[in-house]
Amino acid sequence: MLLRAGSGRVTFLDMDALAQDIGTRRFAPATATLVALHEGDALRIDSWLISWRIFSRSAEQFILRQLVSIAARMGAARVIGEYRPSGRNEVVAQVYPRLGFAPAGAGLFRREVARGSDGLATHIAAMAGRREAG
DSSP states (O other): EEEESSSSSSOOOHHHHHHTTTTTOOSSSSSSEEEEEEEEEEEEEEEEEEEEETTTTTTTHHHHHHHHHHHHHHHHHHEEEOOOOOOGGGTTOOOOOOOOEEOSSEEEEEEEEEGGTTTOOOOOOTTTTTTOOO
């Protein structure tokens, strides 16, 4: 799955290159990657890739719970996402509304950070030994 705010298509290989550029490493095959930018009082999702192996199995809820927690610590008031329809991404057209985002016009969606993890139930937990965001 790919939700992309910028132009062009991003792949897991692109995200690996980005991780190397910013000095991070991953230790297992990527199943999901999210890049968000702090813009004003919002955290804007630029790119969100999720493997089909975990899509619609509450991974989106887990990832968004982490992002909302990070946004709160950064002082952001909302998380902004964008959906751009293409011939290949109809299956993700309702991801943002399903995750409690409200329409904000022109393909944009917003979720207020004050809602916390309301409506983001998941059976996924952070890995042992790793601190969960929040």
